[in-house]
Amino acid sequence: MTVLGISGSTRKDGNTAQLVRLILDRCEMAGLKTEFVSLAGKKINPCLGCEKCKEKAWCVVQNDDWDEIMKKVLDSEVLVIGSPTYYYDVCGHLKNFIDRSYSLYHNRRLAGRKAVAVAVCANKGGARTIETLEGFLSSHEFSYLGGVRGKGYLEGDILKDTRALKRADELGDKIVKLLKPVD
Ligand SMILES: Cc1cc2nc3c(=O)[nH]c(=O)nc-3n(C[C@H](O)[C@H](O)[C@H](O)COP(=O)(O)O)c2cc1C
Known part of the structure; x- marks a missing residue:
């Protein structure tokens, strides 16, 4: 697939999932192939810090869902991570996923892809969430297309944040422009 959206929330259809999907919808409407993955219900164990990945070039932690999702990231051109x-x-669930991408850092396996960061908070702290996502993306040498910070508390509240919805559309359009340049 071309554009992969990941929501790290344990709410399957929560605010993060909805905001990530709005960006994907914009891409789909323009004819791009997209896939959405929610980490809700997925088992993502933490990094062991064993450093065995330096030798193996892949994470040695087994029996969970990390491998399957990371393979999708490797298959994508643009990652929308929320x-x-x-x-x-x-959130901790997404942090586990991110920490284990260290296994791909040694050989710069993720370098050159493009990415968008998405964060939702009820009130405060969204800026730091975006900063952490940017740190992950920049460590792996993704080319950063920008981010969106939305506000919402209960599931679905994000749909009332018109500023965030507008920004999500803009980011979707930016992805489309990059992947489908008009001649
Ligand atoms: C454990 C926990 C910690 C949270 N910490 C913050 C916080 O620091 N700042 C904030 O504005 N909202 C905080 N929230 C609220 C969530 O960010 C908010 O409900 C958000 O919409 C959840 O997104 P989701 O629906 O994608 O899971 C917290 C919620 C939980 C469950």
Whole structure:
């Protein structure tokens, strides 16, 4: 697939999932192939810090869903990665996913892809969530297309944040422009 959206929230259809999907919808409407993955219900164990990945060039932690999702990231041209804000930062579930991408860092396996960051908070801390996502993307040498910070507390609240919805459309359009240049 061309554009992969990941929501790190454990709410399957929560605000982060909805905001990520709005960006994907914009891409689909323009004819791009997209896929959405929610980490809700997925088992993502933490990084062991064993450094065995330096030798193996892949994470050695087994029996969970990390491999399958990371293979999708490797197959994509653009990653739209989103997290709810938990204590002014990304949620732990997504952080586990990110930490294990260290296994791909040694050989710069993710370098050159493009990415968009998405964060939702109820009130405060969304800026740091975006910063953490940017840190992940820049460590892996993604080319950063920009981010969107939305506000919402209960599932679906994000649809009332018109500023975030507009920004999501803009980011979707930016992806489309890059992947489908008009001649
Ligand atoms: C454990 C936990 C910590 C949270 N910490 C913050 C926070 O630091 N700042 C904030 O504004 N909202 C915080 N929230 C609220 C969520 O960011 C908010 O409900 C968001 O919309 C959830 O996104 P989701 O529906 O994609 O899961 C927290 C929620 C939970 C469950």
